Amino acid sequence: MTYTIHEVAEKLGISTYSIRYYNDHGMLPFVQRDANNNRIFHDTDLEWLNMIVCLRETGMSVKSIKHYQDLIQEGDDTVNERYAMMCAQQEQTLAEIADLKKHLDTINYKVAHYASILENNEPDSFVPSNLRTEAVGK
Amino acid sequence: MTYTIHEVAEKLGISTYSIRYYNDHGMLPFVQRDANNNRIFHDTDLEWLNMIVCLRETGMSVKSIKHYQDLIQEGDDTVNERYAMMCAQQEQTLAEIADLKKHLDTINYKVAHYASILENNEPDSFVPSNLRTEAVGK
DNA sequence: CGCAGGCCTTCGTCTAACATGAAGGTAAGT
DNA sequence: ACTTACCTTCATGTTAGACGAAGGCCTGCG
Numbered sequence: 001m002t003y004t005i006h007e008v009a010e011k012l013g014i015s016t017y018s019i020r021y022y023n024d025h026g027m028l029p030f031v032q033r034d035a036n037n038n039r040i041f042h043d044t045d046l047e048w049l050n051m052i053v054c055l056r057e058t059g060m061s062v063k064s065i066k067h068y069q070d071l072i073q074e075g076d077d078t079v080n081e082r083y084a085m086m087c088a089q090q091e092q093t094l095a096e097i098a099d100l101k102k103h104l105d106t107i108n109y110k111v112a113h114y115a116s117i118l119e120n121n122e123p124d125s126f127v128p129s130n131l132r133t134e135a136v137g138k
Numbered sequence: 139m140t141y142t143i144h145e146v147a148e149k150l151g152i153s154t155y156s157i158r159y160y161n162d163h164g165m166l167p168f169v170q171r172d173a174n175n176n177r178i179f180h181d182t183d184l185e186w187l188n189m190i191v192c193l194r195e196t197g198m199s200v201k202s203i204k205h206y207q208d209l210i211q212e213g214d215d216t217v218n219e220r221y222a223m224m225c226a227q228q229e230q231t232l233a234e235i236a237d238l239k240k241h242l243d244t245i246n247y248k249v250a251h252y253a254s255i256l257e258n259n260e261p262d263s264f265v266p267s268n269l270r271t272e273a274v275g276k
Numbered sequence: 277c278g279c280a281g282g283c284c285t286t287c288g289t290c291t292a293a294c295a296t297g298a299a300g301g302t303a304a305g306t
Numbered sequence: 307a308c309t310t311a312c313c314t315t316c317a318t319g320t321t322a323g324a325c326g327a328a329g330g331c332c333t334g335c336g
Binding site: 277278279280281282283284285286287288289290291292293294295296297298299300301302303304305306 | 307308309310311312313314315316317318319320321322323324325326327328329330331332333334335336
């Protein structure tokens with residue numbers, strides 16, 4: 001089973017620009033071309049791309065992903081470093097989730113705040129002329 | 139209690155560049171200046187900045203945050219729109235947390251994969267010459 | 277008194293990770 | 307014949323800053 005660049009883009013929820021970008025930057029070393037020089041993607045390419053998307057969305061830079069790929073191609077000697085990279089990514093992702101949850105609390109508070117205002121038809125603040133009362137809400 | 143720009147930067151874990159950037163872009167309309175034109179920050183400014191950081195880190199653009207601020211200053215008529223904005227932000231943040239958790243699974247799998255390789259001193263793949271076997275691992 | 281240090285300003289350049297357009301080309305489908 | 311989909315290279319725009327330089331305040335220190 002093979003796919004065009006547009007099919008891949010849709011499947012993975014990224015743009016064709018990004019795919020070409022990744023390809024141009026050596027992060028997709030295996031994509032083949034057809035007789036017309038069009039990229040043809042196999043399922044393994046999709047898996048690779050999926051991993052790239054995963055690492056990108058968890059904050060790894062394109063440069064680091066490229067390095068990671070290079071390590072894989074260098075063979076088994078680099079497993080240690082790859083392990084370290086994934087551990088770091090794991091920690092970072094856990095930290096970001098924790099961060100987002102904290103921010104979500106703040107946002108939840110705001111939502112509830114506005115909801116109660118709208119429900120009770122209350123004014124937004126006791127001193128409307130003092131615009132600073134809104135602030136963070138807590 | 140007042141703070142210098144550097145104190146604020148350290149307290150909130152952002153750079154002085156960012157603070158000036160936000161200030162220059164109308165997102166901190168209340169910062170006062172001392173006799174030497176230095177910015178002086180009050181606790182309410184910190185709360186505001188904290189909200190800005192929260193919205194930024196959950197993916198809201200500077201432009202939208204500015205709009206949100208403008209709405210607040212326009213008064214109670216805009217509560218509806220502000221409510222909608224916070225709801226959208228809430229949803230988006232929930233979605234991003236879910237996304238990150240999914241990606242975390244993939245990363246966890248990788249970590250476990252490498253850990254087992256290192257433990258058993260196994261080679262990384264059965265067909266070392268086929269570099270594609272690494273892929274996403276599952 | 278002179279100077280370092282911290283703040284300010286404006287100007288301008290740099291970065292990442294794309295997004296997008298222009299211009300020009302091939303090849304397949306209708 | 308023409309549209310459509312893909313390709314290429316080149317170039318510019320975008321976002322949210324990071325950062326240095328130049329020039330100018332003011333304060334504090336020895």
